[in-house]
Amino acid sequence: MAPHLDAVRVERVWSAGGVVRVEARTRELAVACADCGYGSTRVHSRYCRPLADVAVGGRPVLIGLSVRRLFCDAPGCRRRTFAEQVEGLTVRYQRRSPLVQHLVVMAGVLLAGRGGARLLQILKAPLSRTNVLFHLMCMPLPAAPTPRVLGVDDFALYADTYGTLLVDAESRLPIDPWSGRDAEQLTSWLRAHPGVRVVCRDGSLVYRQGISEGAPDAVQVSDRFHL
Known part of the structure; x- marks a missing residue:
């Protein structure tokens, strides 16, 4: 059988209706609680979990996996029971x-x-x-790289409520939007993303303060619409 089934005990394999069916059950091993990590082997119950697997010989594969629900006996853990997961075979809430x-x-x-x-x-x-x-x-989404040239500008959400948008000025791709246009948010972002060399901004004194505190070595450039 497939290598990812080595972690379970395969009890039966048969073909019916053009589908390869596999009957398996988990091994009697200690499993860590999903919340606290405490290992447990005390069984609360078992249930059958259907899993679709990669096709074999041009026929779909359906696994009927008997898994355990275990008690968590760790003092202080709020989770009373949890279902075991088999690495490489099962993922929570997936069939x-x-x-x-x-x-x-x-x-x-x-x-x-x-x-x-x-x-x-x-x-x-x-x-x-x-x-x-x-x-x-x-x-x-993959984490956006810290831009060398950063664009900072505000935009109107509605009425007199504004937000801030950060843009990679070289690739022209948006990086991070947030509600408001205060210096503290911009300072925190720049400190968490070192490497910005140039910042393009409007004439806002708030953004100037945020850049000066968050990236004091960066060159501040006023965009052409505010010259």
Whole structure:
């Protein structure tokens, strides 16, 4: 069987209706509580967890995994019971193995919704285009690198309420928006992101103060609309 099933005890494998079905159960090992990390082997109950796995021989695979719900006996832990997770096979609130989930995400990244759904249909992991886009939108964005040249400006949210927008002045990509336009927020951001060499700003004395305190060595440049 697949290497990621080595962590469980496979009890039965059979084919029915064009689907490869696997019946397995977790091993009787100590599992750490999801909240406090305290190891436990005291079983509260068991239940069957269905998992879609990568196709074998052009046929979809469905795993029926019997997992334990365990008591947490750690003093002071607020969680009374917790369900065990199998590394490389299960993820909380997922009915797909990490391998299938990776296929879903990569299909969404490469082909977006409709094309991703067609590819997953070929790979025997069918999913609607809406769900492909949903999983694509759930992907965490990579951390934006600290820009060498930073643009700082305000924008009106409504009436006299303003926000602040930071932009990488070289790539022209937005970095971070927030509500308000006070010096403390800008100072904190600059101190947490050292490396800014030039800051383009308007004539606001608030932004000048924030830049002077957060990045005193940075060159401040007034944008052309406020010269």
